[in-house]
Each structure stands twice: as structure tokens, then as C-alpha cells.
Amino acid sequence: MPLGIKPGHRARKSRGRLSPFTTLTLVVLAIAMSGVAGGFAYFMPAALVAWNSTAQAVQVPSPSPAEILFSPSPSPSPVAQPGAFTVLLLGSDDDSKFSADHVLTQSMILMRVQPATKEVTMLSIPRDLYVHLSTGGSGKIDGAYSYGAAGAAIATVEQDFGVHIDDYIWVGLLGLVKVIDAIGGIDIVTNSPVMDDYYPADVYGSWPYDYQRVAVLAGPQHLDGIHAMQYVRSRHSDLQSDFGRSKRQQQVLQAIRLKAKQLAPSDLPALATAIGGELKTNFGLDKVAQLVPLAASFDNPDAIHQVLLLPPYVEPGAPGGSLTPNWGLISRLVHQTFP
Amino acid sequence: MISKFLLAVGLAVVMVATSVSSYVYLGSRQSKVAAPVQKPTAATPRAQAFVLPGTIYLAQAGALYSFSAGRFHQLTSEAGWMQPALYPDGSHLVVVRRFASYSDVYAMTPYGAVTAQLTDNAVSARNAWDIGANDWSFYPRLSPDQRTLWMSYDGPKIVGANYFDVDLAVWALPLGASIRQGKAWTVANSYTGGDMQPVPVSGGIMYTKFSYDQNGNRVGQLWFTNRAGAAGRALTDTSAGCLEPSISPDGNTVAMICTYQKQVSYLTIASWSGASLGPLQTVVKDQLVAEPIWAPDGSGIAYLAPGGPAAPFQLWWLPRNAYAPPAPSPIPTPSPTPGGPHNGPLPTPAPSAAPVAPVVKPIQITANLGFDATSPLAWSG
Numbered sequence: 001m002p003l004g005i006k007p008g009h010r011a012r013k014s015r016g017r018l019s020p021f022t023t024l025t026l027v028v029l030a031i032a033m034s035g036v037a038g039g040f041a042y043f044m045p046a047a048l049v050a051w052n053s054t055a056q057a058v059q060v061p062s063p064s065p066a067e068i069l070f071s072p073s074p075s076p077s078p079v080a081q082p083g084a085f086t087v088l089l090l091g092s093d094d095d096s097k098f099s100a101d102h103v104l105t106q107s108m109i110l111m112r113v114q115p116a117t118k119e120v121t122m123l124s125i126p127r128d129l130y131v132h133l134s135t136g137g138s139g140k141i142d143g144a145y146s147y148g149a150a151g152a153a154i155a156t157v158e159q160d161f162g163v164h165i166d167d168y169i170w171v172g173l174l175g176l177v178k179v180i181d182a183i184g185g186i187d188i189v190t191n192s193p194v195m196d197d198y199y200p201a202d203v204y205g206s207w208p209y210d211y212q213r214v215a216v217l218a219g220p221q222h223l224d225g226i227h228a229m230q231y232v233r234s235r236h237s238d239l240q241s242d243f244g245r246s247k248r249q250q251q252v253l254q255a256i257r258l259k260a261k262q263l264a265p266s267d268l269p270a271l272a273t274a275i276g277g278e279l280k281t282n283f284g285l286d287k288v289a290q291l292v293p294l295a296a297s298f299d300n301p302d303a304i305h306q307v308l309l310l311p312p313y314v315e316p317g318a319p320g321g322s323l324t325p326n327w328g329l330i331s332r333l334v335h336q337t338f339p
Numbered sequence: 340m341i342s343k344f345l346l347a348v349g350l351a352v353v354m355v356a357t358s359v360s361s362y363v364y365l366g367s368r369q370s371k372v373a374a375p376v377q378k379p380t381a382a383t384p385r386a387q388a389f390v391l392p393g394t395i396y397l398a399q400a401g402a403l404y405s406f407s408a409g410r411f412h413q414l415t416s417e418a419g420w421m422q423p424a425l426y427p428d429g430s431h432l433v434v435v436r437r438f439a440s441y442s443d444v445y446a447m448t449p450y451g452a453v454t455a456q457l458t459d460n461a462v463s464a465r466n467a468w469d470i471g472a473n474d475w476s477f478y479p480r481l482s483p484d485q486r487t488l489w490m491s492y493d494g495p496k497i498v499g500a501n502y503f504d505v506d507l508a509v510w511a512l513p514l515g516a517s518i519r520q521g522k523a524w525t526v527a528n529s530y531t532g533g534d535m536q537p538v539p540v541s542g543g544i545m546y547t548k549f550s551y552d553q554n555g556n557r558v559g560q561l562w563f564t565n566r567a568g569a570a571g572r573a574l575t576d577t578s579a580g581c582l583e584p585s586i587s588p589d590g591n592t593v594a595m596i597c598t599y600q601k602q603v604s605y606l607t608i609a610s611w612s613g614a615s616l617g618p619l620q621t622v623v624k625d626q627l628v629a630e631p632i633w634a635p636d637g638s639g640i641a642y643l644a645p646g647g648p649a650a651p652f653q654l655w656w657l658p659r660n661a662y663a664p665p666a667p668s669p670i671p672t673p674s675p676t677p678g679g680p681h682n683g684p685l686p687t688p689a690p691s692a693a694p695v696a697p698v699v700k701p702i703q704i705t706a707n708l709g710f711d712a713t714s715p716l717a718w719s720g
Contacts, residue, residue, distance in 0.1 A: 017342055034357035035360075037358045037361075038358035038365070039365060041358070042362045043365075192557035192558065195532050195533075197471035197505050215442075215475055218713075221652075221713050222651045222712060237503065237532065239530040239531075239555075258649050262648060263372060
């Protein structure tokens, strides 16, 4: 023992100090942990929204015998391709006129995604189609969601169109606006002006039954969320009414997809914050993770097929101004693509 | 050996710094898709920016800007101003001011001072309960003699009639006169949006008419009419989906965009005989082109198009050589060898490849801006 050093003092000093190796290990560990913690904090909003919006349990009621009798005659189904799936896209007016989960679906698009051939088929279902509802009785198909949420909408489409739906995505009206704003707007070619003197001023106005004038001029343009919503939602000045609107909805979906390809993973929290509770899906997070790169790989516009149910597939004259489906024709059309 | 206390303090500092840095770093890695556009006057001109001749008038976010010698000047506040068009003598502009439920046409100096309100489209206070009784005026133009104002207009209306069909027709009214002295020149097709973008040409008006094709699609078509109330005639086919006509300074060529009923917009030109258009010639195919306008000196065409995929619209310039390449210089013919009569066959000239015209590409003039692509440009010499 060297002179001048008391044994107890040295022991205390040694207990209060760490070796360089331990110190270095601790520093590296601390940097790694805090880096991960910073990343976790950054992605927390996106994770929360994803957790709340995805993997929504959906109860699909089995159709009643009467409804089975009503189902279209079977027709040959397309050859199943590996990995192909069918999604029902639902868009709702969820302004203050309605209570949550009792909203109409102004937009219903049946989408078949075929990853092997990188093809997408979008079939717009007219919201005024008069059908047997899975919850019982008959009515416009846009009411199915209001009677039994996504499960009822899925079951109604499945039983009436004779297709199998794997997944659904529901977006509220404000969700569309916020998504488009969060991605910085979209570029659209409006092939004709959309003029409407009695467009519902129910999103940001104080009185949800009020009207506003809308004029989306023709030609290529960059649309923000509000104007994109006006473009897809207006139907008064279109002879094709809901059909014309469906066509515009498909254009906007494609424009969103095109813009979304420019996004980086770091954009997710801002996007998630913007969407808030305006999106619901039964997709699990694992499937979402698979779909993001898949969506980016669909880059051939000619491989995206748009289908509208125009006359003679539907005819006017059903109760309440709704449309009578010609199930024979619809069945043949639908089963060319949808199993 | 390091004291545990010091190490703990150091680690705490390092951890806070690292977590904040990682958060900030991830934030900085966001894409620029949602980055707000710059004001044209805030954008720094590039050191070797391409300078266009004359002055171009454009609209962004409801404000009018002039662009000359590579610099922007803001003419108005951001208050719904759009669609500038020059008086033929260049002394003034006619512009649209768009409000929530109506729009009006104003006369303005080239420096942004309003000199007159030329329409009065707001519904009176007494009838304010009927929002549909307001009117739109868009795409104003003046006749060459500056006496007639041309525009697209959806009035007049009967209060309380609840029109669901809003179609604009091309109207002409004496400059400064009331709409009661105006006259509808065209009859719009119902439920199409109507007739837009009138352009005075020799002997009449060229405009975009919207109609339903045989498949029920609403499409644009260039039309011409030379008399108020006359049926007019189509200049392009519905399948081409052409709109936004712009007549060249010499009056012999029309620039337009054609969409072919798809999400595309090609810059297209065609000769104009005064009665009909020649074959359509696609000049720019790989951009979403909007609002083409000819340079007053005929040196090219300016237009708006996105600065990147799905991005806001920027100003672009297409030099004349891109669509009217200069004629190749003649290949020299071999001359007889000097120095007397030639015995034997004449030498065959070596085959020279035909001169290849250099590919002239559009030039992007601005970046990070966001011009209103539904607002035609005006260009003074």
C-alpha cells in the first residue's frame, strides 16, 4: 500500500468510478436508446392513428334466405391470381348533419388489386342503387353503412353483387380534405367545368344545411383539399349526376396515389395527425406495410381500369328516385374481374 | 476512471441531445410535397435565369403579378384576382376578381390600380337569400377596337328560380356598359358548364364549348362563331378534348391544350385559316400543360406546368425552334472540277447525313411557386 493513502478512502473512490470500457458501453447504449426514443416519439402520432384506425373488427352478417334468393345468377369467376384481393372503398359525408357511424356512403368503390399483373380495377357503385340491404329490407345502397357500419355495407355488396370482399377502407369527408392538404394538393385535369349553385356548405359553415356556389374551372390545375372535395362531390350540374361524380372520384383517387408516391416515411406523423379519426380500415399494420411499396409499384396508368355502372346496367324508376339494377348485366360485368 | 456522478450527468445530457437530434433529424427528412409555395416576389431569381421579352401577367393565390426582366412585381393583394387580359393597346388590363359566390370584371392599370368595375354580378341585398342569383364572369377579353368586352357569363337569372344547371355563355357588351346592353353570342349546352375562354379573332370569336360526346363524357371542343345567336361550328373533334385557345401574334396559328379525355394535357398547335383549323400538331406531350400564350414577338410559347410530379404549376417557355425548326440549309451540289474538260465519270459526292435539328426542350423559368393554372396569362411586348 503506498504511503499517504488510507485503505477505506481508496475503496470508496474506486466504488464511485467506472472503468473506461464500462463507461464507453454505457455511452453507446445511452446514445442508441435515446436515438430510438427520439424516433419513437416522432412516429408516435402515426403509430397511435394507425393503431386506432387499422385492424378494425368487422362483423359481416350472413345474408338471410330471402336475400340469397335475390342474389344474381352465378357466372364464371375470373381465375384467381396469387396475392389478389378485393377492397371496398367507402366515402361518407360525416358532417354535423349526421351522428357518427350512422352516415351514408356517398361513394362506394369496389377495387380489385392484382399484384402479379400490377392491375387495378375500380368499379364505382351508384349510391342510389336500390338493393336488398344486409340488415333487412330494401333501400338505396348508400344507407347500408348507416344501419350497420362497415359490416353491413360489406355484406350488402357481397350478397347483391355476388363477390367476396377481403378488406374495406372508410374515409370521412374531412378526411379526404385533410389527406389532400397533407400531401400538398393534387394535380388534376378537369375535362369540363364543375359549376354548382346549390353545393352543400356543410363542412366548415356554421349551419350544415346551408348552400354555397362552386365553380371548378376546366383544365389542368393544382387542387387543395377543399377544391378537390368540391370537384368530386358536386353533382347538380352534371347530366350524369352520380355517375359523373363517380368518374371524378376515380380521377382524384388516382391523383392521390400519384402524389403519395412522392412521400417519405418521415411524412407519416404529419399525415396521420391530419387524418385523425377520419379513416377506418380492417387492414392490419402488417398488411399496410406490405401495401405501401405495392401501391408505389403500380405505375402504368393503362393498367388501372375504371368501371361505371351506367345504363343499361342500371335504370331510373326505382322508389325514391333510386336506380333499378339490372343484375343479369351487372353480374356478367362484375364477374369478369371480381371473384 | 470517471466518476459515476459525472458520468450520469453526462449520459443524461447525451441522451437528451441524441433523442432531440433524432427527432429533429427525422423531421428534416420529410419530403417537400407539402412545402408551402413561395410568393413570386420572395423567390430569388437564379443567377443565370432565362429572361423572357416583355412583361407577363400571372395570378397566384388570388394576387396578380407582373414578370419582366426576370423579376416579379406584385400588382394586387391576395384578394381573388385572376385571369388578366391586356387591352390591345397595352394601356390597361381587364381582370377578374373572384368572391365566394360571384365574380366581377375590372379594368386595371398595368401597375395594379383599379380604374373601373365593368360588371356588377353580386345579388342585391334584397335578394341575398337566393345564393344562386349571383353571377359568374370569367375569361374577359377586349375586341381589337377596345370597345367590346367579351367574357363567359352565367346570367341573367330570375331570383328564386333554383337553377341546378349553371352554364356560362360567351357574352359581348360595350366596354363600360351595363349587362342589359350585352348580348349572348353563344348558346351553351345544358349541364356542361357552358362556353368558356372566348378569344376575339378576325371575323368572330373562338371559344371552348363543353358538350357530351356519344359516350356521355363531358369534353371541351374549340368552336368558332361570327354572329350573336348563330349556331357556330366546331373546330376540333370531341375525342381530342381541346381547350384554352390562344391565337398567335400574326393570327395564323392557334395554341391550345388537348386532353384526349384522359389525365393528360398536351401543348398543341394548329394553323388557323380564319375559318378552320389545320391538323393538330402536338408540341409538348410529357407535361401537364395549361394556359399557353404566344410571345408578342413570336419567339415562342409560354405556359404553366407542374415543376415536378404532381407539384404546383410553374412558368415554362418553349422557344419557337421547338415547334417550327428552321429549314435546313441546302446540301451543296458538286460543281465540275475546275481546270478543263473532265475525262471519265464525274465524282460522286460523298453521301452526307441530313443535318439533324437539335431537340429543343421546354425551359423552366420559375421554381417553388404555385401559379393559378386556370388563370390565362397576359403578355405585353
